Amino acid sequence: MKNILTEIVAHKHTEVAARKQQRSVEELEQVSWFKRTPLSLAQFLRDPEKTGIIAEFKRRSPSKGVINGNVTVQDVTTAYTRYGASGLSVLTDEKYFGGSSDDLQQARALNNIPILRKDFVIDEYQIVEAKAIGADVILLIAECLSKQEVAQLAAFANNLGLEVLLEVHSGDQLDKVTDHIQMVGVNNRDLTTFKVDFNRSCELAPQIPAGKCKVAESGISNTDAIVTLKQAGFQGFLIGEHFMKQENPARAFEHFVTELANKSVQ
Numbered sequence: 001m002k003n004i005l006t007e008i009v010a011h012k013h014t015e016v017a018a019r020k021q022q023r024s025v026e027e028l029e030q031v032s033w034f035k036r037t038p039l040s041l042a043q044f045l046r047d048p049e050k051t052g053i054i055a056e057f058k059r060r061s062p063s064k065g066v067i068n069g070n071v072t073v074q075d076v077t078t079a080y081t082r083y084g085a086s087g088l089s090v091l092t093d094e095k096y097f098g099g100s101s102d103d104l105q106q107a108r109a110l111n112n113i114p115i116l117r118k119d120f121v122i123d124e125y126q127i128v129e130a131k132a133i134g135a136d137v138i139l140l141i142a143e144c145l146s147k148q149e150v151a152q153l154a155a156f157a158n159n160l161g162l163e164v165l166l167e168v169h170s171g172d173q174l175d176k177v178t179d180h181i182q183m184v185g186v187n188n189r190d191l192t193t194f195k196v197d198f199n200r201s202c203e204l205a206p207q208i209p210a211g212k213c214k215v216a217e218s219g220i221s222n223t224d225a226i227v228t229l230k231q232a233g234f235q236g237f238l239i240g241e242h243f244m245k246q247e248n249p250a251r252a253f254e255h256f257v258t259e260l261a262n263k264s265v266q
Ligand SMILES: O=C(O)c1ccccc1NCC(=O)[C@H](O)[C@H](O)COP(=O)(O)O
Pocket: 004, 005, 056, 058, 061, 062, 063, 064, 187, 189, 191, 194, 217, 218, 219, 220, 238, 239, 240, 241, 242
């Protein structure tokens, strides 16, 4: 692990240590959403009647800078839900992605579909936070965590009723998959170089352990890509920039879903 990912993870340790001082786990457990029963993203993705799209709310990113600073989480996420997203992904990292826990809480209050807390989870405390702000799923990035850390964090999340999406970028990272991982995401973006290789998902698909829901992530910008990915066995498609970079992400999403519905997919 190196470059921006090393920097983000180092900052995350500092940030989480500070938040632990401000709010204890016991306090987080008293928040009303902590008691809510989470929705299953894996179940939504496996439903053939749904689109399989996990639509992301992302204001900016290290690779692209500002993507869209003029839209609200309310307008965008409710449109994603209205036009058929199977799930939402909401960035909660502030420093590098311009997101916040508040964004996710607003999305939770307005949308009754599964929500992924998109962040860099390195500590159980963040998983308790995820539940308290209304998330259903957490992301674990294989590149940032040892096999033992993935196993511990995933088991902890499942014990709270949250599902886990494990993100990989290479075949060797698949040895970190455990029984507590419900979904495996192949990130087409190399998080150390930012290079996007759309073929990465299709190459790794056959190596993903049977029984895990397969999710393709990053660089998906047209409906033909979804058709190709479905044929390769993917049930989930995480898309952020393609919608967020438009002046009107809601309209872009609606257009995308309409076009997808008109394509015959095996
Ligand atoms: O996107 C980045 O620049 C980035 C940098 C460092 C760590 C993670 C990063 N992105 C997270 C993602 O992979 C995407 O938000 C997600 O897969 C959606 O991708 P896209 O549709 O290409 O916005």
